[in-house]
Amino acid sequence: MRETWSDILISAFHEVMQRLSLVIPRVLALLTLLIVGWIAAALARRLVLRILGAVDFDGRCARWGLTASLARGGLRQTPAQLLGRLVFWTLFFVALLMGVEALEMPATSGLVVGVVRFLPNVIIAILVLVAGWLLANFAAQAVLIAAVNAQVPLAPLMAGAFRWLVVSFAVAAALTQLGIAREMVLLTFGIAFAGTVLALAIAVGLGAKDLAREMLENHLRGQRGDPDSTTHV
């Protein structure tokens, strides 16, 4: 009885030790990968910042209007800092995936493969969203300035509508890229776009006919009746 009891204790102890001896190296591998990944990501971020600084990336982004668009979107960091952060977290995420893979847990064995396979779609979707958002801000500002200079009433409304049109197009494109409810997204976007155009046509045709007439009259009066003789150059 006494021997049996001690045998059980010893075998349980051995069992646990054996299992721990299998798990501990994997946990250590996970921790090592996380630490190495963190260091490598930090170095890569620093390298990226140096390269971007050398090519005056922030200055170029300012000239292209990207910095102003980012600021309007509430992002106070410079484009170079943002890109540095993106590089850091991407590398760290890769290290994390490697660490999870090193654990060799049944629950995570398919996860890494799935994530890696899906990752390019996610990156493309993010790029589409960012590009769409920047383009929307740039184009909306251009529409606003052109409309105000042409003395079109409700210029901010036009610019806002243009911004959301471009943003919604970018969102639809990103969702399609991710394969999320592809048919539904296409259908929704098509209906929303056609509906907006129809609504605008009805609004101009019925609700804003006086406004349209006034704009046309102003335009034609400016061209024919009493043109301004001011010459600027």
Add this chain to the structure above:
Amino acid sequence: MTDWLHPEALLGAEGLRGLDALGPTDLLVSICAVNQARSAPQVVEAAVKGVSGTLTARASAILVVDAGLRGDTADTIRDWARTQPPLPPVRALRVAGPPSRPRAVQAALAAARHLEVPAVALLDAGLVGLSGEAVELLLRPLLDGEAEYVSPAFSHAPSEGTLSSNLLAPLNHALFGRRLQQVVGGCAGLSGGSLRRLASSEPWDGDHTEYGLEIRLAIEALTSGDRIVEAHLGHKILDPGLTPRDLATTLALTVGPYFGLMDRYRSAWFATQGSRPVPEIGGPAALLVETGNAHPDRMVRAFKLGLKDLLPVWEQALPEETLGQLYPLGLLGAEEFEFPPDLWARIVVDFAVAYHECRLPRDHLLRALTPLYLGRVASFLREVHAVASAQVPALLDILARAFEAETESLAARWR
């Protein structure tokens, strides 16, 4: 350093052969055209008269440089010259490539350099109001050794050339210390020495469109220590058949290159204090009686619409203090509207700094200036109508001093 006025590169071997056939030449009148077949013969006639008067003893030549896409200006001039009595040699050259006014000017300068002329007059082919005397005035001081650069000045009504009178000229006075009426007058005279120095200066990068090269010629003369005279050329009349550009585009094409060149010549204007006039020839430019229909009320409306709708854009260029001074103007009616010169000068300086720092896309920035500029012009026209014409120079003087008062802070912010 790249030779940006290399004759062969700009004119081609055939063009150079045509120039060589002219033989030794004392003076050259270059007419720069971009699809301007309609008005170019009229300007050539003025050039012929200009070199046929008291300058007739000098070996002169007239060159039409056509940088248009159609190339019909050069053909028109050749056909026109065949029907005329014996003239000073008239040549027409076509510069290949997309239509570009700066390229026509660049080719004209290269031709003058190749001929090694002591004096060259550059004329825009749209300046149909130029007389023979005006062309002579552009050349005479260069030939007599009185100047290395002749800048044009025109008689004008208050509503003519308001971009020059309210922005370019006072800003130019304040930055470079000399009071020139025109920075984009459409014509100028350069001596051979000035041309040689220009050729060895920093290359023209070509990205400052339309008026950029013309502005650079004026600034180069102002900063190089060249002797400058201002020639009164009469009333500036442009070819009425030209399709006028919209105001926002005009602002982008004139103010943009000027702001761009401010950085290139920053060392010259950092230390400028005050401004002084330049010697005049041909009498002082007169203020003409207003004959057209200027509409300050419409300009005020445009300003108020801008104040209502463009604030998010202006906020990126103007500091809060400047914006705070703008808001009360939105409450004024057209009859009492007043855009103070000091506020206008500060706004222009703020926009120049925003352009320099690329706070928003530059084309957007320049176009967003339009309602503010219209507000200032409306105020200027109202001021002018309220005073006797003899007092108008005093108004312009106040404006010039307002810009001068801003240069110190501009230099501090530019660094």
